[in-house]
Amino acid sequence: MHQSGLAGLSGLCRVTDHLYLSNGKAAKDSSQVTQCKISCIVNATESRSRCPLHPGVEYVHIPVSDHPVSALSEHFDEVADKIQLTAERGGRTLVHCNAGVSRSSSLCMAYLMKHRDVPLLEAHRWVRTCRPVVRPNNGFWKQLIRYEMELRGCTSVRMVSSSMGELPDIYQQEATNMMPL
Numbered sequence: 001m002h003q004s005g006l007a008g009l010s011g012l013c014r015v016t017d018h019l020y021l022s023n024g025k026a027a028k029d030s031s032q033v034t035q036c037k038i039s040c041i042v043n044a045t046e047s048r049s050r051c052p053l054h055p056g057v058e059y060v061h062i063p064v065s066d067h068p069v070s071a072l073s074e075h076f077d078e079v080a081d082k083i084q085l086t087a088e089r090g091g092r093t094l095v096h097c098n099a100g101v102s103r104s105s106s107l108c109m110a111y112l113m114k115h116r117d118v119p120l121l122e123a124h125r126w127v128r129t130c131r132p133v134v135r136p137n138n139g140f141w142k143q144l145i146r147y148e149m150e151l152r153g154c155t156s157v158r159m160v161s162s163s164m165g166e167l168p169d170i171y172q173q174e175a176t177n178m179m180p181l
Contacts, residue, residue, distance in 0.1 A: 023100035039091030068139025119156035
């Protein structure tokens with residue numbers, strides 16, 4: 001059921017056996033939610049669904065905008081622990097935001113760091129392998145780097161200056177190949 005490439009952009013992307021990542025449209029698709037046996041949905045968007053879209057599925061709303069100053073890190077432990085608890089109960093969690101690029105991917109990386117004990121650099125590679133469009137905004141990167149420092153006492157990613165402005169060092173090569181407009 002692991003999806004990659006273009007299929008993974010429009011569907012539910014499997015991060016682990018019990019963790020999926022998607023955009024908002026895929027999260028509303030009952031057939032995909034049912035097929036992947038999702039039992040908990042974490043909605044990391046400003047808007048909450050008025051009524052449960054999928055009966056029997058638990059909903060967690062994390063009302064955060066995709067803006068560098070948004071305090072997403074305030075929810076890292078809560079969401080990571082919820083994903084872990086759902087897994088321990090035999091369930092599967094889907095984390096989504098509008099595009100499945102920044103907020104939801106950051107929450108998945110926080111989970112991998114906390115409960116899979118992987119460095120941020122590896123968590124990013126892991127999530128990006130499942131969903132190639134993953135790219136947290138710079139504010140979320142800074143929060144993830146701080147979270148890694150809290151969890152591990154060191155960091156595997158750092159923010160650097162480039163011709164494109166400040167960005168995580170893992171994007172440095174990419175920025176070198178681009179010219180600012």
